[in-house]
Amino acid sequence: MLGIIASTIFEAAILIEKLSSKKESTIQGKLFFEGRFNNTAATICICGIGKANAAHGAAVLIERFNPDEVLNIGVAGAFPSSGLSVGDVVVAEREIYGDEGLATADAFYTMDSLNLPLLSGGKDYFNEFPMSIPDALRDFKNKGAFLTVSLCTGTLKRALELERRFKAVCENMEGAAVAQVGISNGTDVCEIRGISNVIEDRQGEALDKASIKTAAEAVQDVFCRFFINSIS
DSSP states (O other): EEEEEEESSSGHHHHHHHHHEEEEEEEEEEEEEEEEEEEEEEEEEESSSSHHHHHHHHHHHHHOOOOOOEEEEEEEOEEEEEOOTTTTTEEEEEESSSOOEESSSSSEEEETTOOOSOOOSSSSSSEEEEOOOOOOGTTTOEEEEEEOOOOOOSHHHHHHHHHHHHOEEEEEHHHHHHHHHHHTTTEEEEEEEHHHHHHEEEEOSSSOOOHHHHHHHHHHHHHHHHHHHGGO
């Protein structure tokens, strides 16, 4: 069974439409769509925006539906030096929490430097979590590290600082939390995002809706081509 998680219904609308034998339910305030892509069972979770919602949604998805793997889809803002443009799709090689740590007057200390793991077990995990890349996406052109933040970056100066510090290609608000829950449950998580904007100096307004639509449609198109169309 394939699990899919997105923060908003807008980011998964095309996939929801493609589900056959569809059943909709609400569990702990999260919206779920069960169905099939050809002969493969799938469940789509609309988790809500941000780390807490993402972790909650991923935990419910994994506990209630026991997927073989989870695909986290959505949109992201590209860092200036990434070479990515609006509408490009990128696959995560690793996910990194960008806000967890200690900020002093002249430095930022990640959780490993403070010896404070975010997840422990057979191995300690600090800010960074490895991601699964399915065979279908091994040769995908755009891959790199993703950064998960609570505060979206709205200045070019901050963007350049973050990409230097973490060597990330884009930022989002959910991915590392989904990755952490996946690892804690022994479930592979793959993350695929469409680029909705390249980070620059912004005012306090929402992103362009047309660009978000382009990014959301692009990532769902990749999902359809590499997953649904290859499922018998």
